[in-house]
Amino acid sequence: MNSTVSKGLLGAAVLLLGGGALWLAKRQLEQPPARVAVLPAKATPFPPLAYDPTSIGSPVGPDDRPIVTNLQIADLDQDALPDVIYSEARHNTVRWIRQYPRGVFTEQVIAADLPAPANVWAADVQGSGRLDVLVACMGQIMPNNDRIGSVVILENLDNRTFRPHSVLENTARVTDVRAANLAGHTDGRLDLVVGQFGYAQGETRWMRNLGGWQFESQVVNRQSGTVHTPVADFDGDSRPDFAALVSQEWEEIHLFRQAVPGGEFKDELAWGSTNEDYGSSGLATADVNRDGRPDLIYTNGDGFDYAVRGHRPWHGLQWLENTGQGSFRYHRVGDLPGAYAPCAADLNGDGFTDLVAVSGFADWDKPSAVALMAWLNDGQQGFTPVPLASSPIKLMTAAVGDLDGDGVPEIVTGALHAFPPYEKLSNITLWRRR
Numbered sequence: 101m102n103s104t105v106s107k108g109l110l111g112a113a114v115l116l117l118g119g120g121a122l123w124l125a126k127r128q129l130e131q132p133p134a135r136v137a138v139l140p141a142k143a144t145p146f147p148p149l150a151y152d153p154t155s156i157g158s159p160v161g162p163d164d165r166p167i168v169t170n171l172q173i174a175d176l177d178q179d180a181l182p183d184v185i186y187s188e189a190r191h192n193t194v195r196w197i198r199q200y201p202r203g204v205f206t207e208q209v210i211a212a213d214l215p216a217p218a219n220v221w222a223a224d225v226q227g228s229g230r231l232d233v234l235v236a237c238m239g240q241i242m243p244n245n246d247r248i249g250s251v252v253i254l255e256n257l258d259n260r261t262f263r264p265h266s267v268l269e270n271t272a273r274v275t276d277v278r279a280a281n282l283a284g285h286t287d288g289r290l291d292l293v294v295g296q297f298g299y300a301q302g303e304t305r306w307m308r309n310l311g312g313w314q315f316e317s318q319v320v321n322r323q324s325g326t327v328h329t330p331v332a333d334f335d336g337d338s339r340p341d342f343a344a345l346v347s348q349e350w351e352e353i354h355l356f357r358q359a360v361p362g363g364e365f366k367d368e369l370a371w372g373s374t375n376e377d378y379g380s381s382g383l384a385t386a387d388v389n390r391d392g393r394p395d396l397i398y399t400n401g402d403g404f405d406y407a408v409r410g411h412r413p414w415h416g417l418q419w420l421e422n423t424g425q426g427s428f429r430y431h432r433v434g435d436l437p438g439a440y441a442p443c444a445a446d447l448n449g450d451g452f453t454d455l456v457a458v459s460g461f462a463d464w465d466k467p468s469a470v471a472l473m474a475w476l477n478d479g480q481q482g483f484t485p486v487p488l489a490s491s492p493i494k495l496m497t498a499a500v501g502d503l504d505g506d507g508v509p510e511i512v513t514g515a516l517h518a519f520p521p522y523e524k525l526s527n528i529t530l531w532r533r534r
């Protein structure tokens with residue numbers, strides 16, 4: 101009723117405040133420069149961390165509100181130039197931003213008419229020597245308990261064209277799909293790990309690859325709200341295991357391990373929050389302390405459910421240290437309102453693994469709200485936050501990798517504009533180290 105009016109008033113107030121801040125900044129510029137004592141330059145182990153953003157792929161048109169749901173860095177055509185693949189739910193496509201030649205990025209749609217694609221992953225599913233694209237489809241992004249999810253594999257025919265195979269349909273909304281050799285195949289075939297958010301009901305399953313694009317499902321967990329299912333050999337027995345981040349009211353991380361290849365998976369709780377509103381939003385693997393064991397990096401900052409979106413004091417980034425035998429130790433890294441997309445890489449080249457996350461739901465009426473954040477590792481897993489950008493905003497997915505081959509990692513981000521304010525828009529952004 102009155103909400104439109106009050107939103108209008110709020111908008112006007114924000115505009116006024118914005119104008120005021122600009123005026124203040126001008127005033128400060130007009131004042132004579134203060135005398136600053138110049139200290140002798142101190143040798144620092146590395147230059148400060150700063151990045152310059154460039155738009156790659158489709159530019160944002162005047163009426164566009166990109167809904168990028170996920171992106172990955174992958175050399176999809178294996179020409180030694182890393183590319184970017186992404187899923188987006190505005191036009192329901194999967195797109196390939198091919199790098200060729202080095203530093204030039206050209207986008208093409210490799211699959212259209214997908215029902216709300218939420219996640220992409222590149223993997224050679226049939227041992228063909230070419231990378232296929234796995235697509236998790238939610239059916240629709242907004243809450244829905246209908247069995248409208250699906251898994252589609254885009255078969256890489258010739259490193260240029262892709263043929264879709266629907267391998268799971270009429271199922272709880274699918275949010276992640278990965279590939280791993282869980283059954284002990286010897287011909288290069290890979291099985292699938294599938295995370296299904298659903299809504300009131302969800303599932304986590306693995307799908308044995310029978311060949312010929314046929315798969316056989318085994319459900320390993322029936323909780324709702326599964327967001328991500330990263331795969332790694334967590335317990336060090338040389339067989340792949342997988343984890344599942346179960347959000348909703350659970351806010352848990354589960355670990356699934358097999359005693360024998362192709363056998364039953366044991367469902368173990370690796371970590372759980374006592375806060376039902378923790379907002380689990382992203383889970384990935386990285387060897388944070390470089391001890392050879394894959395750890396988990398984990399963001400909480402989900403704001404889809406909130407009536408009033410914005411920061412919550414507990415939103416941020418943490419890592420779960422793999423202490424062996426399937427056990428993990430929780431460490432908080434730092435705060436970031438609306439945190440999503442945990443990534444790891446040695447950003448500053450000191451040999452220690454740093455961490456990156458983006459923000460999808462911050463208090464965007466504040467110009468200083470951070471959209472892209474790094475944490476530098478001191479070598480003892482003490483992390484110093486380094487805010488990298490306050491614009492573009494509403495970044496929900498990110499990846500880190502050396503796209504141009506100079507040994508310095510770049511950051512790639514994608515924006516999801518499903519809610520106001522529709523400003524500081526972007527689609528896919530490449531961040532190069534300054």
Ligand SMILES: [Ca+2]
Nearest residue numbers: 175177179181
């Ligand atoms: Ca390539």
Ligand SMILES: [Ca+2]
Nearest residue numbers: 333335337339
């Ligand atoms: Ca294992």
Ligand SMILES: [Ca+2]
Nearest residue numbers: 446448450452
């Ligand atoms: Ca580092």
Ligand SMILES: [Ca+2]
Nearest residue numbers: 502504506508
């Ligand atoms: Ca680079």
